[in-house]
Amino acid sequence: MTGRRWRKAVLFALASLFIVLVVAGAALWRDPFLLVQADNLRAARAAGLQRHEVEAAGHRWVYAERTAARDDARASEKPVIVMIHGFTGSKENWYPLAHALGDRYRLVMPDLPGWGESQRIAGQDYGFVAQSRRVAAFIRAVSPDRPVVLLGHSMGGGIVALTAADFPKEVGRVGLFDAAGVRFHDNRFGEQVLAGENPFAVDDPASLRRYIDTVFHVESAKPVIPWPASAVVARWRARQAPFEQRVLDRIGRSDERFLPGEAATRIRRPALLLWCRQDAVIDPSALGLYAARMPQAAKVMLDGCGHMSIMEKPADAAHAVTQLIEKGVPR
Template sequence: MAMRIALLLLLVAVLATALAVWRDPFLLVRGEFARQRWSAGLSRATVEAAGHRWVYAYREADVADAPTVVMLHGFTGSKENWYPLAQALGGRYRLLIPDLPGWGESQRRPGVAYGFPEQATNVEAFIRALSPDRPVVLLGHSMGGGIAALTAARYPDDVLKVGLFDAAGVRFKENRFGLAVLAGNNPFAVDDAASLQHYVDTVFFDAKAKPWIPWPASAALIRKRRADAGFEQAVLERIGRSADSLLPGEEAVRIRQPALLLWCRQDAVIDASALDLYASRIPQARKVLLDGCGHMSLVERPRAVAEAVVKWIQSP
């Protein structure tokens, strides 16, 4: 009798789960993100800053006086992009990994701009809210790299060190992605299965690191990206084609903090020539060029990136 009741409860649970996924296929994506967060030892929290509700992942350090590291994701990205690196770093640092305003789970306000200068102001408020007494180590990837550069230049009292990974904000060597952006297109646009695969193939070089996105999770992602298409185009207009698009590189000459510039040689989005362009503006920067990976260094080579970050933070 007990076995029958257990089987019945299991069947009810399976049916309830199937019904929930049928109603909201993105539940699978959120579930996978939660699994990754748990695996990296991170927790989830919210904070109000710069007129937005932020959702962020965090983990306290093993040692109370360890540096605080803030990680900024890129265009069409989210806090989850940093989870492999967070796991590789272990408990060395206090980690704060937000969804930038407008992206992921954080608040998006209608009529508000989300370009480089606006997000730099937002990030400064986020830092002040969660690390009011100590400057942070600020890491930024892609668009987040441009935001990190501008934040470090404009708010030096809040940023102890700054790391730019495959960062936007300079006029790098022409490639297919850059030419498409300048032509008014969104090379990251996703509206069907083929364009989703193209997106993955563009940002990843290492085939072993490419995420497997089964149906119906793939359908949920496609639906979300379709809904975000207008927002993505508006942001890309500001960070890729407006007068502000090269602002991070222009103001990087004001960065006096220790800096880390990390790229992948096979980056098909922000060409690796951008590394030396940033280095010419930040002569004190440490340069790291990884091989065998593309735009998603954080996911493709998390251990190598973690090793570079640790050596840099620990250096005098």
């Protein structure tokens, strides 16, 4: 290539890059939330996940899924793991754990009805009991021929406890991660809930930062949401405030609030209880309360992480889940 042609090629490449940057900048200016969506898509691809939809229990569910590796004749018999997120959470919360688990199992991570991309219907109940029945219907839709390994985090843990107790045919093993649903030792979060507040409420970038700092202990695990995306996320969360308050009234202040702990006594399946010692949301004392009701459960207390064990310590959580699947023994 001559010097003139080389210069033309470089100038063309630079011009093309400039156009791409201008178009991308304009798109981000119109919708800064694209930064968050792009990061979620990157994490999903890194974990080998694909997006799917299904109708179950009168709702449209959106879920992420990865099939097990097809490396042997019994691939179709490999366990199915269904993961249920917590209050203000979404399927994306499970992506670090999904990545750590590898491709040994089929993984299914839904947005609960009312949350994330799944359908929300005005006037519907999205408390512990109603959601546990919907989760059972979802399991029948995505795994009709066999029980699943059902994992739940935070509010999702309370939902999972009820599902495992009331729908034993759908659940072969159960894991509760930093689970709500028992009267744990008083902490600031619990006191605020009992006082009628929403400790997770977000209405500006500063409160978004406080929310992240509350649920995470490990600095490197905290999601990075730069301005102006942080302002967009804060405004979106502010619009969710009425729904969040209604759900919190059901799971934190109604006669449902301790039903998961009561239901845990009826769980007969192999089980895992996993907490983080620095959890500032569901106090670690909750592990002992669940353990007293589930003597068959393996108990794992991780140090150096907060409420988001599944994101802060995914390798440790993945090891515990693998142990549950391979060595769990029913009582």
